[in-house]
Amino acid sequence: MLRIPCPHCGERDYTEFRYGGDASKTRPAHADRDLRAWHDHVFVFSNPRGPHREYWQHVLGCRQWLILERDTATNAVGTARLARDGAGA
Amino acid sequence: MTERYSALALARHALTGAPWPRAWRRADPRAHYDVVIIGGGGHGLATAYYLAKNHHVNRVAVLERAVIGSGNVGRNTTLVRSNYQLDGNTQFFEHSLRLWEGLSHELNFNVMLSQRGQVVLAHGPSQLDVLARKGNVMRLNGIDAELLDRGEVERLLPYLDFSAQSRFPIYGGLLQRRAGTVRHDAVAWGYARAADELGVDIIENCEVTGFLRDHDRVIGVETTRGRIGADRTAISVAGHTSQVAALAGLRVPVESHLLQAFVTEPIKPFVDHVISFGAELFYLSQSDKGGLVFGGHIDGFNSYTQRGQFPQVQTVAECAVALIPSISRLRLLRHWAGIQDMTPDGSPFIGRTPLRDLYLNGGWCYQGFKATPAAGWCFAHTIAHGEVHPLIEHFSLERFLDGNGYDEYGLGLWTYRQ
Ligand SMILES: Cc1cc2nc3c(=O)[nH]c(=O)nc-3n(C[C@H](O)[C@H](O)[C@H](O)COP(=O)(O)OP(=O)(O)OC[C@H]3O[C@@H](n4cnc5c(N)ncnc54)[C@H](O)[C@@H]3O)c2cc1C
Ligand SMILES: [Zn+2]
Numbered sequence: 001m002l003r004i005p006c007p008h009c010g011e012r013d014y015t016e017f018r019y020g021g022d023a024s025k026t027r028p029a030h031a032d033r034d035l036r037a038w039h040d041h042v043f044v045f046s047n048p049r050g051p052h053r054e055y056w057q058h059v060l061g062c063r064q065w066l067i068l069e070r071d072t073a074t075n076a077v078g079t080a081r082l083a084r085d086g087a088g089a
Numbered sequence: 090m091t092e093r094y095s096a097l098a099l100a101r102h103a104l105t106g107a108p109w110p111r112a113w114r115r116a117d118p119r120a121h122y123d124v125v126i127i128g129g130g131g132h133g134l135a136t137a138y139y140l141a142k143n144h145h146v147n148r149v150a151v152l153e154r155a156v157i158g159s160g161n162v163g164r165n166t167t168l169v170r171s172n173y174q175l176d177g178n179t180q181f182f183e184h185s186l187r188l189w190e191g192l193s194h195e196l197n198f199n200v201m202l203s204q205r206g207q208v209v210l211a212h213g214p215s216q217l218d219v220l221a222r223k224g225n226v227m228r229l230n231g232i233d234a235e236l237l238d239r240g241e242v243e244r245l246l247p248y249l250d251f252s253a254q255s256r257f258p259i260y261g262g263l264l265q266r267r268a269g270t271v272r273h274d275a276v277a278w279g280y281a282r283a284a285d286e287l288g289v290d291i292i293e294n295c296e297v298t299g300f301l302r303d304h305d306r307v308i309g310v311e312t313t314r315g316r317i318g319a320d321r322t323a324i325s326v327a328g329h330t331s332q333v334a335a336l337a338g339l340r341v342p343v344e345s346h347l348l349q350a351f352v353t354e355p356i357k358p359f360v361d362h363v364i365s366f367g368a369e370l371f372y373l374s375q376s377d378k379g380g381l382v383f384g385g386h387i388d389g390f391n392s393y394t395q396r397g398q399f400p401q402v403q404t405v406a407e408c409a410v411a412l413i414p415s416i417s418r419l420r421l422l423r424h425w426a427g428i429q430d431m432t433p434d435g436s437p438f439i440g441r442t443p444l445r446d447l448y449l450n451g452g453w454c455y456q457g458f459k460a461t462p463a464a465g466w467c468f469a470h471t472i473a474h475g476e477v478h479p480l481i482e483h484f485s486l487e488r489f490l491d492g493n494g495y496d497e498y499g500l501g502l503w504t505y506r507q
Contacts, residue, residue: 001396001400002390002398014390019389019506021344021506031358036490039489042489043342043433044340044342045331045340045343047331047343047345047391049329049345049393052391054390072345072391073393073394075392075394075396086308
């Protein structure tokens with residue numbers, strides 16, 4: 001079972017969380033009119049086999065959005081931080 | 090020369106004890122091919138076969154980094170059907186089912202197509218309306234479909250939960266009698282053997298590690314067994330689509346998730362059809378060995394571990410018992426996972442790429458096995474002529490840029506994540 005170390009609640013089963021996907025993307029500026037840039041932001045993923053930074057929301061706990069480091073080749077989990085601390089970029 | 094398989098050959102070998110010859114040669118890579126196909130799954134092998142058979146492109150290599158059949162073609166739940174309702178999908182998947190119907194003869198290899206029929210269940214009146222609409226679309230396209238009411242489902246599948254306290258009462262269902270199952274390993278081996286006979290080199294233990302480029306043209310690949318030149322190169326690597334595309338500098342709308350499958354201990358013949366639950370993504374059939382084969386949802390986060398998470402085992406077991414209470418004491422014998430290439434709208438990408446002479450087939454989500462013959466057929470046409478086959482025009486890599494997401498179930502994008 002994948003276990004996620006929530007900074008507030010401690011280590012919990014992943015089923016308490018909602019998966020939010022790749023956290024390494026940067027949203028284009030609001031005024032950006034380049035369709036390709038928006039397309040890539042919304043639809044394209046690096047989808048790496050290896051280290052991955054990703055969003056999880058602790059919906060059945062503190063309800064905070066977290067950014068978790070996980071290796072997609074092994075599911076080994078690193079640290080989780082609060083997403084609102086601006087770790088997204 | 091490949092020996093033809095037949096009842097006579099079987100008797101001859103049984104009586105004389107003569108060993109069967111290898112089904113395909115152990116080929117070493119040549120310096121150059123007309124077409125190099127990356128990935129020896131069902132799709133890569135079918136593409137090679139149809140390139141040689143339909144288009145007489147004979148200098149073809151299939152490069153497989155492990156052994157053929159070790160990917161999803163040998164891990165899936167073997168369901169084939171053509172009950173699709175979006176124009177384009179309907180015709181594509183029916184083309185595939187028709188190819189399945191002739192495949193054992195075509196390949197001289199028994200793929201054990203078993204057209205036992207598939208029933209998709211409705212657990213409410215609106216769900217039955219949706220199935221009626223789908224059935225009408227199918228029939229307008231000349232595809233068999235029968236709408237069943239509750240009583241008809243009960244006569245066909247009396248062991249489902251028809252009790253007053255059933256959690257998801259059954260309102261009816263849609264039956265496609267020509268749907269069924271195929272022995273998945275035989276598909277890999279059958280296409281490999283038939284392609285080999287037409288001169289295709291099947292090169293196992295050969296991983297593609299890079300692309301050879303001449304500006305925006307792809308002119309071959311780097312592999313763990315050296316450089317191989319190619320007039321045209323085709324990617325067909327299912328769960329590893331992102332990795333191989335990245336080697337060519339392409340980023341694609343694909344995420345790799347785990348999908349598990351499950352087999353119970355064997356029991357006597359009991360489930361004669363393929364049955365799809367309507368209240369969750371869950372379906373089952375019974376294998377020839379007697380085990381019940383269960384399929385469900387992906388695990389819910391991207392991963393390449395090929396090892397499923399336990400909560401999905403639990404969900405699938407709950408679905409099974411909700412549908413057929415009498416199997417509650419059956420034990421699961423095995424479960425395994427495949428790396429599945431998920432796309433935002435649940436539809437694949439098959440056709441050209443922004444690079445010249447590089448073609449892509451991937452993103453098949455839950456539906457790549459039943460698509461194998463038609464995908465190989467259409468992809469081979471596309472590669473041979475440099476022009477996208479009409480049956481796969483709607484599967485373009487650029488469709489989201491044009492606002493043309495292709496969402497068969499009308500669920501919206503990324504519903505696979507929920
Ligand atoms: C559990 C499960 C159940 C499923 N059930 C069904 C079903 O009932 N019906 C249905 O229609 N579909 C089903 N599917 C989906 C279907 O199995 C896949 O969509 C389909 O098999 C993918 O195409 P393929 O056979 O070519 O893939 P694969 O067999 O995975 O072939 C891809 C190959 O590429 C190779 N490869 C990867 N990287 C490289 C590289 N760098 N160099 C060389 N080779 C490489 C891999 O080793 C692999 O052998 C299921 C999938 C799973 C996992
Ligand atoms: Zn928490």
